[in-house]
Amino acid sequence: KAGVTQTPRYLIKTRGQQVTLSCSPISGHRSVSWYQQTPGQGLQFLFEYFSETQRNKGNFPGRFSGRQFSNSRSEMNVSTLELGDSALYLCASSLEGLKPEAFFGQGTRLTVV
């Protein structure tokens, strides 16, 4: 079974630009979560999508948004990029059930210059 696939692996963007990251979950997984990882703040939850609906959201500004498609693939978008948005963005997929484990992709390394 293929794992969680995130594209692209690396991105360099300029302040003020916007960026879209993509995540394809494991086949059959309908829950997709996004996390931001930085040296200072560690792993922080961004949001979770299930069946094309956002059902949980972390404490991030509205510049961070996401969506999920009918095939469970998910995208997250960051508008008006700031230097502090430089991070590793991780996507995780899960089966729906009683708190199953999350399977993570390799991440997208975003650098804002």
Next chain:
Amino acid sequence: AQSVTQLGSHVSVSEGALVLLRCNYSSSVPPYLFWYVQYPNQGLQLLLKYTTGATLVKGINGFEAEFKKSETSFHLTKPSAHMSDAAEYFCAVSDIYGGATNKLIFGTGTLLAVQP
């Protein structure tokens, strides 16, 4: 609110020595607990999980962890460290107060170095 505390941001052991990485959680009800490992510029890989049942949980690569409710701990151990174990380790707890969600709450991580 739930939280996870990992004691020791950096741990160094000799190859062949015992590995002990500490994790304490705060939760008013028994949570679901996880240990993940992260190699440089990679995602997180699940080592093991505790949901219900047996409190000693065995995972991949020879790691195990014991859920101790009385101590609110879920420490990760491995009897004999290998050079390939050098990585960052994260303890996580399921968000049990968030309703229907798979959200995880992570500790700050422990960077394990293995000396030859």
